[in-house]
Amino acid sequence: xxxxxxxxxxxxxxxxxxxxxxxxxxxxxxxxxxxxxxxxxxxxxxxxxxxxxxxxxxxxxxxxxxxxxxxxxxxxxxxxxxxxxxxxxxxxxxxxxxxxxxxxxxxxxxxxxxxxxxxxxxxxxxxxxxxxxxxxxxxxxxxxxxxxxxxxxxxxxxxxxxxxxxxxxxxxxxxxxxxxxxxxxxxxxxxxxxxxxxxxxxxxxxxxxxxxxxxxxxxxxxxxxxxxxxxxxxxxxxxxxxxxxxxxxx
Amino acid sequence: xxxxxxxxxxxxxxxxxxxxxxxxxxxxxxxxxxxxxxxxxxxxxxxxxxxxxxxxxxxxxxxxxxxxxxxxxxxxxxxxxxxxxxxxxxxxxxxxxxxxxxxxxxxxxxxxxxxxxxxxxxxxxxxxxxxxxxxxxxxxxxxxxxxxxxxxxxxxxxxxxxxxxxxxxxxxxxxxxxxxxxxxxxxxxxxxxxxxxxxxxxxxxxxxxxxxxxxxxxxxxxxxxxxxxxxxxxxxxxxxxxxxxxxxxxxxxxxxxxxxxxxxxxxxxxxxxxxxxxxxxxxxxxxxxxxxxxxxxxxxxxxxxxxxxxxxxxxxxxxxxxxxxxxxxxxxxxxxxxxxxxxxxxxxxxxxx
Numbered sequence: 153x154x155x156x157x158x159x160x161x162x163x164x165x166x167x168x169x170x171x172x173x174x175x176x177x178x179x180x181x182x183x184x185x186x187x188x189x190x191x192x193x194x195x196x197x198x199x200x201x202x203x204x205x206x207x208x209x210x211x212x213x214x215x216x217x218x219x220x221x222x223x224x225x226x227x228x229x230x231x232x233x234x235x236x237x238x239x240x241x242x243x244x245x246x247x248x249x250x251x252x253x254x255x256x257x258x259x260x261x262x263x264x265x266x267x268x269x270x271x272x273x274x275x276x277x278x279x280x281x282x283x284x285x286x287x288x289x290x291x292x293x294x295x296x297x298x299x300x301x302x303x304x305x306x307x308x309x310x311x312x313x314x315x316x317x318x319x320x321x322x323x324x325x326x327x328x329x330x331x332x333x334x335x336x337x338x339x340x341x342x343x344x345x346x347x348x349x350x351x352x353x354x355x356x357x358x359x360x361x362x363x364x365x366x367x368x369x370x371x372x373x374x375x376x377x378x379x380x381x382x383x384x385x386x387x388x389x390x391x392x393x394x395x396x397x398x399x400x401x402x
Numbered sequence: 403x404x405x406x407x408x409x410x411x412x413x414x415x416x417x418x419x420x421x422x423x424x425x426x427x428x429x430x431x432x433x434x435x436x437x438x439x440x441x442x443x444x445x446x447x448x449x450x451x452x453x454x455x456x457x458x459x460x461x462x463x464x465x466x467x468x469x470x471x472x473x474x475x476x477x478x479x480x481x482x483x484x485x486x487x488x489x490x491x492x493x494x495x496x497x498x499x500x501x502x503x504x505x506x507x508x509x510x511x512x513x514x515x516x517x518x519x520x521x522x523x524x525x526x527x528x529x530x531x532x533x534x535x536x537x538x539x540x541x542x543x544x545x546x547x548x549x550x551x552x553x554x555x556x557x558x559x560x561x562x563x564x565x566x567x568x569x570x571x572x573x574x575x576x577x578x579x580x581x582x583x584x585x586x587x588x589x590x591x592x593x594x595x596x597x598x599x600x601x602x603x604x605x606x607x608x609x610x611x612x613x614x615x616x617x618x619x620x621x622x623x624x625x626x627x628x629x630x631x632x633x634x635x636x637x638x639x640x641x642x643x644x645x646x647x648x649x650x651x652x653x654x655x656x657x658x659x660x661x662x663x664x665x666x667x668x669x670x671x672x673x674x675x676x677x678x679x680x681x682x683x684x685x686x687x688x689x690x691x692x693x694x695x696x697x698x699x700x701x702x703x704x705x706x707x708x709x710x711x712x713x714x715x716x717x718x719x720x721x722x723x724x725x726x727x728x729x730x731x732x733x734x735x736x737x738x739x740x741x742x743x744x745x746x747x748x749x750x751x752x753x754x755x
Contacts, residue, residue, distance in 0.1 A: 201650045223652030231650035239642040240697040242411045249640040252651040257633045258700065281411035283696070299643075303651070 153178055154212050154307055154339055161199055161206030169195045170206060171363035177307075177356060179213075180337040182329055184350040186374070187360030188383055193343040196360070197311055200341075201231055212307055226253035230300030232310045236292050238284045243295055246284050247271055250302030270298040274328070290321035297328055308332060310342040314349055322346075326353050347374070347387075351396040371396060410696030419694075420701065423708035427475070430715040434471045435463070437722050466610075473612035473620065474718040474732075475711045477673045478683055480624035482710025483703055484666035485684030486691075487631055490638045490699070491662045492568045499670035499684035501572060502557050502663065503579030504550045508674040510582040510589070511549030513601045515542040517593040542604065543616075543675045550671035553578055558660055568659065607678035607733030609718055616676045623672050627665045628707060634658065635699035642697055680733045683710050686740040693747060713740060 156175040162168035169192045177183040185193050199206040202217070202225050210217040217225050230250070238246040247270055251263040259267075271280055274294045279287060284295055293313060300308055310329065314322045326349065333340045333355075344350050350357065357374050359367040359382045367378045379387045386401040409415060436447050440462050449455035450463035484499040492501065500506070519541070557578060561571050590598050612620075631638075637658055640648040645655050673680065687709040691702050717735040724730060 198646075201646075203646060203649050221652075222649070222654065226650060226652035229650070231647065233644070233647060236643060236647070238639075238697070240410065240692060241639060241642055242696060242698070244411070245639060245696075245698045246643070249636065249643060249647075250651060252636055252640050252653065255636060257636070259636070281407060283407075283410065 154183075154341070155209070156196075156200075157209040157211075159196070159199060159206050159208035159210065161195060161204060163204075169363055170199065173208070173360075173363070173365055175358055175365055175368065177339050177341060179339055180333050181355040182333050182340045182342065182353050183356045183358060184354035185341060185343040185358050185360060186345075186347070186350060186382060191360040191382075192363045193360055194311065197231075197309055197341075197343060200307075200309060201229060202226075223253045227303050228306050230303060230305035230308045232293075232296045232300045232308065232313060234312050234315050235289070236284065236296040236299070240283050240285065242281050243276055243284055243287070243298075244268075244271060244280045246295055247276075247298045247302050250299035253303050266304065267298075267302050270302040273301065274298040289316050289318075290324055293317065293321065293325055294328070297325075297332075301332070306338060308338055308340045310340065312343050312345065314344060314346055322349060329353055347379075347398045350374070351389075351398070409694055413701075416695050416701045416705075420705050420708065423705065423712065427708050427711045427715065430712060430719070431471060431475055434474065434715050434719045434722075435467050437719050438462070438467055469612045469614050469617050470609045471715070471718065472614075472617045473609045473677060474714045476617065476620040476624050477609070477677055477680065478687075478710035478712070478714025479707040480620065480627070480669040480710070481673055481680060481684040482687035482706040482713075483624075483628060483631055484669040486688035486699075486702060486706045487638070487662050487666045488684070489688055490641060491659045491666075492572055493641075493644075494568065494572055495689070496685075497572065499666060499673075500579070500679075502575040502667050503553050503577075503582060504667045504670045505674050505679050506579040506582035506586070507553035508546040508550040508671060509605055509679060510586045511546040512542045512604050512675070512678075513586050513589045514549075515545040516600045516604060517589045517597040519545075546675035547671055549582070550675060551668070553582065554664065554667040554671070558664060562656075562660060565656075571659075571663070605679055606731035607680040608729070609677055609714075609732050610729060611677055620672060620676065623669055627669055628703070630665060631662070632700075632703050634662070635703060638662075638699040639697070678733065680714070680736060682733075682737040682740050683713055686744050687713060690744065690747065 154177040156173055159170050159173040160168055161170040173196055185196070187193050198204045200210060202222055212228055215228070244267060248259055248263065248267045250270070251259065251267055255263050271277060274297055276294055276298055279291060284292060287295065313325045317325065329340050329342060330353070332338050342353060351371065354371065357369060357371060358365045359374065359378055361382050366381060367373045374389060376386070376388055379385065388399045388401065390397050390399055436444055442459055442462070446455055446459050447463060450459040453460055481499050488497040488499060488501050489495055557571065557574050560566065560574065566574065590601060593601065637648070637653050640651055640653050641655065641658070648655050688702070688706045691705045691709055695701055695705055713736055714732070717732050717739055720739065721730040721732045721735045
């Protein structure tokens with residue numbers, strides 16, 4: 153369970169970006185973070201990952217992340233950036249960098265076993281000796297997920313994973329995230345812009361506005377009113393064949 | 403599997419290549435020891451190495467050739483790993499050991515010592531005709547080193563206070579380097595013809611200047627830096643994925659960058675102040691290694707180290723044999739030797755889109 157309580161942060165003191173974020177994400181569920189550009193989604197992620205230090209409490213499975221050293225925290229949270237590039241590093245070496253938080257100076261057999269397991273889980277065996285930079289967008293996304301999973305984290309954070317992907321790879325990321333959450337019981341937090349993707353993926357929804365989470369709950373909280381409030385646009389949520397879809401008004 | 407790909411992924415093959423490089427370096431080390439203007443046979447050289455030859459030969463090996471060859475071995479190694487670490491920590495493939503303006507600062511310091519102090523316009527009772535006589539090699543090295551380290555500390559200090567990103571560090575290095583070069587130009591403008599020739603010759607880069615004491619210092623600095631860099635290999639690998647990715651696995655990116663840049667610049671400062679400017683080793687060797695063996699620093703750090711030694715030893719051997727008695731500037735040879743090879747390599751590789 154991830155619990156964030158009254159998290160505040162600002163790059164300069166006069167303009168806080170996060171103004172008291174409260175968030176609850178149960179184990180094995182996918183949380184979807186929605187909001188306009190500049191609402192504070194990326195900053196919230198940076199606080200979770202420890203890239204910047206905010207005020208407030210971030211607790212993951214009874215452990216207070218704020219009091220942890222960066223390496224300790226890194227064993228609990230895996231980060232999947234929007235795109236990944238590792239120079240000429242091969243897929244297996246790139247995935248191995250995900251073990252850095254648990255590694256001594258050089259990788260042990262245990263590290264190798266864990267990295268191999270992550271590579272197998274994502275079906276990357278065939279390209280394990282290829283350079284990451286020469287892979288397709290979808291394969292790179294898989295490498296990013298494998299790298300994040302290599303340390304066996306309890307929370308996986310996806311930062312706008314569909315930004316550079318075509319529809320097929322978007323579905324691929326979706327199924328990866330669902331498998332990870334369902335089969336491994338890892339909580340997954342995804343920041344996205346695509347509401348359609350959000351409906352397909354999310355168990356819990358957070359709609360962020362001006363540095364706070366304005367609406368939080370199941371899919372029903374994403375409706376005409378909250379979309380207008382969060383994005384300032386008119387849209388309707390409709391159900392087709394028991395699946396939710398979004399229709400934007402002209 | 404294609405060879406190029408196999409080289410970048412097969413760990414055993416990579417270590418075999420590192421082993422071959424090490425053997426080549428050892429062989430070349432002895433070849434360089436045997437090459438010189440004094441007509442000495444291989445047996446003479448081995449005897450002299452053990453101190454059992456004629457006093458003259460013993461002196462040639464112990465006082466002239468050994469310090470020079472050790473300097474080539476260690477400085478080449480040091481400049482190559484310094485270049486590799488600069489490129490990785492600054493995320494810039496054009497970075498070289500002198501990126502932070504270290505070389506320019508060292509040249510300014512040396513010029514200051516030779517032109518302004520040694521019988522120059524800052525000394526009492528100018529001795530224009532015999533300036534070179536007043537040049538104290540120790541003072542030249544000391545002043546060169548002081549300016550080089552001062553320059554690095556200034557940039558890294560500023561970057562710490564103002565939280566510079568890697569690009570800003572590079573730009574600040576270029577700017578500060580330009581200031582030192584301008585200072586050197588002004589000094590040379592006021593120099594006597596003897597002073598200016600001393601300064602220009604100094605800046606050529608000459609392995610023959612090295613003494614055993616300087617070699618010990620070089621070995622200490624390069625050896626310690628190599629161990630530190632190698633132990634941090636996986637952190638550098640993570641840094642290839644960008645700052646956020648590295649931070650997300652617990653790397654203290656700011657500390658890693660500052661310490662690495664400081665060590666790499668220290669290597670450069672020591673090399674330049676003892677031997678003068680030896681260009682290109684620090685930029686070409688890491689690139690050749692990365693093109694062939696990929697980017698995993700566990701392998702590229704020792705491989706660059708050995709390639710650097712190899713290039714500088716080869717350049718040293720050539721500069722002694724081609725020059726016909728007088729050694730050509732080794733810095734020019736490294737570039738003449740390395741640049742065409744590098745160009746061929748760039749042209750033969752398929753351009754990535």
